[in-house]
Every structure is written in C-alpha cells, then in structure tokens.
Amino acid sequence: MNAMHFVDTNLLVYARDASESAKQPLAEAWLKHLWATRTGRLSTQVLGEYFVTVTNKLKPGLPSDEAWDDVERLLVWKPQPLDVALLRKGRSLQARFGFSWWDALIVGAAHVSGCRFLLTEDLQDGQDLEGVTVVNPFLHPPDSPSR
Numbered sequence: 001m002n003a004m005h006f007v008d009t010n011l012l013v014y015a016r017d018a019s020e021s022a023k024q025p026l027a028e029a030w031l032k033h034l035w036a037t038r039t040g041r042l043s044t045q046v047l048g049e050y051f052v053t054v055t056n057k058l059k060p061g062l063p064s065d066e067a068w069d070d071v072e073r074l075l076v077w078k079p080q081p082l083d084v085a086l087l088r089k090g091r092s093l094q095a096r097f098g099f100s101w102w103d104a105l106i107v108g109a110a111h112v113s114g115c116r117f118l119l120t121e122d123l124q125d126g127q128d129l130e131g132v133t134v135v136n137p138f139l140h141p142p143d144s145p146s147r
Contacts, residue, residue: 002039006110007031007077008120009049011137012042016054016062016070026138030119033142043080043109045102047071080109097129107132 007030014020014027034040051071054062062070080086082105089108093099099107103122110118110132117135125136 003116005117006115007042009046012050030137040077041113080113
C-alpha cells in the first residue's frame with residue numbers, strides 16, 4: 001500500500017495560481033499523482049484556507065462557485081475535522097516544536113490522519129515530526145526516491 005500524503009493549503013493554491021509559473025506545474029503534478037494513487041489527505045482547516053485564499057487573495061481570484069467545486073471534489077480525500085484528538089495533538093506538537101498554532105494543527109492533522117508525509121513549503125524539508133516527514137513539493141517531484 002502507498003504511504004499517505006497530507007496536503008497543506010499552499011500546494012492546492014499553487015495548482016490554481018497562474019501567476020506562479022514555476023510552482024504551478026509542480027503543484028499540478030503532485031495533485032495528479034495523489035489522485036492517481038489515492039494517497040492524498042487533508043483537513044477541514046486546509047479546505048477552509050484554500051477557499052478563502054483562492055477567492056479573496058489570488059489576483060484574479062476564482063469565482064466562489066468554482067472554488068467550492070474544488071472543495072467538493074476534495075471531500076473524497078476524507079478531510080480530518082477539528083476534533084478533540086486533533087486539538088490535543090496540535091498542542092503537543094506546538095509545545096515540542098514551537099510551531100504556530102495553525103501549523104501545529106496541520107502537522108497534527110497529518111498525524112491523526114495516519115499520513116507518513118506532509119507536503120508543504122512552510123516547514124523544513126526532510127524534518128521528521130514524530131513519524132511524519134516534511135516534503136517540500138517544490139523541491140521533490142512526486143516520483144522522487146528521496147521521499
């Protein structure tokens with residue numbers, strides 16, 4: 001069985017951001033790989049951040065109906081809800097690693113979701129976070145042997 005990959009908001013946003021000509025094709029390749037292998041996971045936090053970012057912060061932004069269609073498609077990735085287990089894991093990770101609260105919840109959601117990898121550019125590439133390895137998707141293609 002393939003290892004599960006938790007997707008941070010930035011990967012989803014770059015896949016839709018045409019102004020990021022270097023990152024967009026890499027983000028699209030990762031998402032295509034995750035769909036094909038059925039190894040993508042995320043959280044309700046990520047979905048919320050994605051919707052706000054692509055509708056309000058991208059220039060030009062996506063129409064809200066189009067962004068919502070993306071969210072609906074991603075629901076099959078079984079988003080991790082914000083629950084008591086995630087709050088406790090996030091707090092533990094925040095205390096141990098000094099993460100911001102929001103980053104701690106992302107890492108915690110990767111843990112609670114049973115993911116081996118966390119795809120993000122916001123944390124240190126290669127860092128082992130209690131069994132979840134950070135992979136910067138803009139440094140490693142989906143088929144990279146270093147993951």
